[in-house]
Amino acid sequence: MSRISNAFKKEKAFIGFVVAGDPDLKVTVENVLALEDGGADLVEIGIPFSDPVADGPVIQDADQRALNQNVNTEDVFELVRLIREQSDIPLVFLTYANLVFKSGYETFCKKCVDLEVSGMIIPDLPYEEQDDLLVVMEQNDLDLIQLITPTSKERIPKLAKRARGFIYVVSSMGITGTRNEFKEDISQLTNEIKKYTTVPIAIGFGIHTPIQAVEMSHLADGIIVGSEIVRIAHEDSPQRLMTYIQEMKDAIS
Amino acid sequence: MSRISNAFKKEKAFIGFVVAGDPDLKVTVENVLALEDGGADLVEIGIPFSDPVADGPVIQDADQRALNQNVNTEDVFELVRLIREQSDIPLVFLTYANLVFKSGYETFCKKCVDLEVSGMIIPDLPYEEQDDLLVVMEQNDLDLIQLITPTSKERIPKLAKRARGFIYVVSSMGITGTRNEFKEDISQLTNEIKKYTTVPIAIGFGIHTPIQAVEMSHLADGIIVGSEIVRIAHEDSPQRLMTYIQEMKDAIS
Amino acid sequence: MSTKHGHYGEYGGQFVPETLMNELTKIETSYQEAKNDPEFQQEVHDLLNNYANRPSLLSYAKRMSDDLGGAQIYFKREDLNHTGAHKINNVIGQALLAKRMGKTRLIAETGAGQHGVATATIAALLGMECEIYMGKEDTERQKLNVYRIELLGAKVHPVTTGSMVLKDAVNAAMQAWTQRVDDTFYVLGSAVGPHPFPEMVHDFQSVISKEAKQQILAETGKLPDAVVACVGGGSNAIGSFAAFIDDSEVALIGCEAAGKGVDTKQTAATIERGSTGIFHGMKSKFMQNEDGQIDEVYSISAGLDYPGVGPEHSALADMHRAQYVGITDDEAVDAFEYIAKTEGIVAAIESSHAIAYVKKLAPTMRKDQVIICTISGRGDKDVASIAKYRGVDVDE
Amino acid sequence: MSTKHGHYGEYGGQFVPETLMNELTKIETSYQEAKNDPEFQQEVHDLLNNYANRPSLLSYAKRMSDDLGGAQIYFKREDLNHTGAHKINNVIGQALLAKRMGKTRLIAETGAGQHGVATATIAALLGMECEIYMGKEDTERQKLNVYRIELLGAKVHPVTTGSMVLKDAVNAAMQAWTQRVDDTFYVLGSAVGPHPFPEMVHDFQSVISKEAKQQILAETGKLPDAVVACVGGGSNAIGSFAAFIDDSEVALIGCEAAGKGVDTKQTAATIERGSTGIFHGMKSKFMQNEDGQIDEVYSISAGLDYPGVGPEHSALADMHRAQYVGITDDEAVDAFEYIAKTEGIVAAIESSHAIAYVKKLAPTMRKDQVIICTISGRGDKDVASIAKYRGVDVDE
Numbered sequence A, B: 001m002s003r004i005s006n007a008f009k010k011e012k013a014f015i016g017f018v019v020a021g022d023p024d025l026k027v028t029v030e031n032v033l034a035l036e037d038g039g040a041d042l043v044e045i046g047i048p049f050s051d052p053v054a055d056g057p058v059i060q061d062a063d064q065r066a067l068n069q070n071v072n073t074e075d076v077f078e079l080v081r082l083i084r085e086q087s088d089i090p091l092v093f094l095t096y097a098n099l100v101f102k103s104g105y106e107t108f109c110k111k112c113v114d115l116e117v118s119g120m121i122i123p124d125l126p127y128e129e130q131d132d133l134l135v136v137m138e139q140n141d142l143d144l145i146q147l148i149t150p151t152s153k154e155r156i157p158k159l160a161k162r163a164r165g166f167i168y169v170v171s172s173m174g175i176t177g178t179r180n181e182f183k184e185d186i187s188q189l190t191n192e193i194k195k196y197t198t199v200p201i202a203i204g205f206g207i208h209t210p211i212q213a214v215e216m217s218h219l220a221d222g223i224i225v226g227s228e229i230v231r232i233a234h235e236d237s238p239q240r241l242m243t244y245i246q247e248m249k250d251a252i253s
Numbered sequence C, D: 001m002s003t004k005h006g007h008y009g010e011y012g013g014q015f016v017p018e019t020l021m022n023e024l025t026k027i028e029t030s031y032q033e034a035k036n037d038p039e040f041q042q043e044v045h046d047l048l049n050n051y052a053n054r055p056s057l058l059s060y061a062k063r064m065s066d067d068l069g070g071a072q073i074y075f076k077r078e079d080l081n082h083t084g085a086h087k088i089n090n091v092i093g094q095a096l097l098a099k100r101m102g103k104t105r106l107i108a109e110t111g112a113g114q115h116g117v118a119t120a121t122i123a124a125l126l127g128m129e130c131e132i133y134m135g136k137e138d139t140e141r142q143k144l145n146v147y148r149i150e151l152l153g154a155k156v157h158p159v160t161t162g163s164m165v166l167k168d169a170v171n172a173a174m175q176a177w178t179q180r181v182d183d184t185f186y187v188l189g190s191a192v193g194p195h196p197f198p199e200m201v202h203d204f205q206s207v208i209s210k211e212a213k214q215q216i217l218a219e220t221g222k223l224p225d226a227v228v229a230c231v232g233g234g235s236n237a238i239g240s241f242a243a244f245i246d247d248s249e250v251a252l253i254g255c256e257a258a259g260k261g262v263d264t265k266q267t268a269a270t271i272e273r274g275s276t277g278i279f280h281g282m283k284s285k286f287m288q289n290e291d292g293q294i295d296e297v298y299s300i301s302a303g304l305d306y307p308g309v310g311p312e313h314s315a316l317a318d319m320h321r322a323q324y325v326g327i328t329d330d331e332a333v334d335a336f337e338y339i340a341k342t343e344g345i346v347a348a349i350e351s352s353h354a355i356a357y358v359k360k361l362a363p364t365m366r367k368d369q370v371i372i373c374t375i376s377g378r379g380d381k382d383v384a385s386i387a388k389y390r391g392v393d394v395d396e
């Protein structure tokens, strides 16, 4: 059983996302520790990419800022090594397919094992394109996090069945309709997923306030916060980040 | 016998050309009188036209200057009336077809008779298009001056036979070849013309120096000077104009 | 219509300096021979079809017909020709005639540059020398077209006389021709000038209506009720009318540029506002003052901004065989935008004058009636000036 | 070449967010149905022939063949299509498919504006909504094309992320599509992106080589010895190659933009200089650093200025079925001028890359051999930048 499962063992899990290297590598280490201190159960380390198509403007800009400082994949590995000197928090990489592909699947997976990174979220590697990587990941006991969206529909069974670690329920569809309709849609989605798997479900739907966090946490095993953390990391301090995580974690506990 | 024939009665004739209204109507009157005083035997009064296609840049510009002062056909008639108060010199109008056409052939011819203008030179009214006008001109005993050019070739007989007043041997071809070849070409041309008519021949070939005048006068009954007179009229005084005509006239006498 | 030594009723003729008369006669003779020589006709046909991209489409304008709710509208798509306008039809014919006559050098006038580009194009293809006369005002307004002409290997002469626009370019080209006729052919750009130019241009452009007639008969089984084309000098219009002139049931409508309005000074609606005169080698209708001085005219469309019109149009107007209407800048710009949004066609601002009239005409007709509208050229060249007209900044 | 669920050898695939997977599957299914539906094929054929002006000419370049003194050169004239390039072939196919799928709204990316104009054109004709994503840098450099797209009734979104050029416009269009798939179809502009786009674009563009094959057989009685086309994303090239891929005796040559030189940083010669990666929904060759960050690339030609290439080209290169060569800015500009002066054709600067290679290739071949060179578009859009390149002032 992977380290990821631990994140969902106790109460509802709080999952945070950071862009490695924004504002800089040193502060990113501090930010991850602040996330842990604030009560985060798992952290997604975003490896900055030149063309993060699946991300909104806040994260795109953060990627760009990191790249402008010449942060490369090797630097991100080094950053995780520094985190690991001080923390055992479950980690996954969030990265685009090309960065993993160019590293080489073997190399990248070995690195994850070395750094005790438990898995990967790859927004542009859908089910149909995962085979080559999955073989290597399974050999290395790494979890490929499956993403499921409101448009997945008849794809849900196969996605859910392949899921390991947790399932990332995500929408890039923007927030449409009223809050209530919205909640209903997601509960339908999570109920459907639960038919096929017992792997925990985390929701990332542009959540940033404690109230949203509470609502979402009723529907799933954890919530994921990305843009808001990235915004604070850019505009404010690790201290402020910790306080924010505490509020959010309190809300869902 | 028209007044034009008088111009060719004595020695070689000198024919001058002015643009009516350049520099202004009053000075044009003075210039015509200066031409007469200098020894000119006939004057062509150019009625300024917006688009004098058959003229070189010096005359085009003069036309434009006159038009810019709103000189119109009526003004030119008035100008001739003023000349006629002081002079009996043979006159012809040089004008483009449209101005005569718009006046109306009858009206325009009547006006010529009134003003004792003996004929017209219309550079864009070739043989084939003269019939309508000729009828009216003949009724009024006016001479339509035929133009003959180095490219006329097999047209020479019919042009020469229709000629009245004088024949204008003209080239808009620019001066090509050496001076000698040039002279030969023209003598061929004038000889050819003389086969078919006894109407006097005047040459206008971009002549402006006394030497050129002498050479040309050997080949014909008269010479025509246009651009150089227009240039002096624009840049200098009626006095200077008279001196220039004297030199030219002396050369050919 | 039939022409007798270049006369169309009282119009036409050869009002040029004596210097050019023999050359015109030579062209006339050579053209008559060429016209009856199947080999020449085949050469013209070959270049039209294998270079200029003829036949041009006759395409049904479904959305526009539906939207206007009257007659069915078909576009004759001269904009799809190589170089983007009907001008190429004419230059192919004249250039091949020039070549046949042993000429090695083409000269031409141009306003905004359309005819200059077409002439330079055909000169490049046939390996002939080429010089283009263009008013200095125009060379400065249209630097890009000057460069385009030079790219094609031709030389551009800026004309600094007169008002330094199209009519002065014609004057200058005529003069230059006068000075060098031996090896040089003057490729006139519209159905104007001395005989035999209006006749040649008529013939070379009539491919438009010959094709259109076949195409509409194939498509609808009957003749159109109306043919609409814009009129500058009148070449695309005469080409569009030619094959229908004897079909008296087909209404022929020429659209002139009314600029700011037929009744203003800033107009180029020659047939409506002009009077008979003699200019540029022909007797026809001209914009002129009472003395006969030629007016400067105005239209948003450079291709229609000419103070005269071909003699055959003057005659067709007198005979009431064709009707001529003025279209203002405003109406033309509206039509330009309308056809872009409705049919996905960016038509020349010249052609948009014809489209503007179709917008008025179609709704007054029955659904079983048919209009053919000639799109004489494409409008890429006009996008910037339309933007300016609308106050949009497109400077780069 | 044959494709197995969108894979061309090791290339191709569907590397897109889960959000789009069902939509891609729907497109795939709908397209397979449409492909086998004679009615759909007829609709495509109708618009290609009656609107886009197909078949395009295959014209013999006599002067150029003579001048180069080797192989006989034929041009496949996609520049004569409505809107002036091959792009229209593809948008007609995709837009009709979108309509068939019940979509009412088209979105597309554009670089300099060519594909944006083509998409807006077809949207206007079919009465569909249309929004175009264009890098902010490009909207500022190409204000005129922005206006042109708007004239056609479409909306332009300036993209302010990344380097604000073409690749970012693709990113933004993909994102926008993710957010609104129900009524919206993403019309991709080249033979790139996730399956089934490369296959669809291949199919819709292959009309180029299907026609060319028939035309050259009719003209010369045999297959050509070489087919040459420029490669940006690779749509006109794959369209030019398609019908000849199984004819192993026909050499297929793709010309990439080498910018300032294949060995410089300022290049876009993806197949020669790039490496395998995953981007814009596909596995293919990309210009990227060793980490896999996508490079900014450079070419004088906006249409070739793209850091990737279609997966089928990567596969054809691996198999040595096609050859890919780099052409520098300098060579392309020379060729642009050469074909203007020699054949009277102002070809797109993209297409001039292919012409530049023909200039090198033809003299090495025998006179009884034949090259077909695709002129993918017309070069009116490029005249100003060529002037600038040559230091000529054409600002008006």
Ligand SMILES: Cc1ncc(COP(=O)(O)O)c(C=O)c1O
Binding pocket: C085, C086, C114, C115, C189, C190, C191, C230, C231, C232, C233, C234, C235, C236, C237, C302, C303, C304, C348, C350, C351, C376, C377, C378
């Ligand atoms: C596209 C287009 N249409 C029409 C015209 C008007 O000329 P014409 O009346 O000779 O057809 C021009 C002239 O430049 C033109 O470029």
Ligand SMILES: Cc1ncc(COP(=O)(O)O)c(C=O)c1O
Binding pocket: D085, D086, D114, D115, D189, D190, D191, D230, D231, D232, D233, D234, D235, D236, D237, D302, D303, D304, D348, D350, D351, D376, D377, D378
């Ligand atoms: C005229 C022209 N040719 C070629 C291209 C390159 O695209 P592709 O490689 O998809 O044919 C473009 C792209 O804009 C273009 O406009």
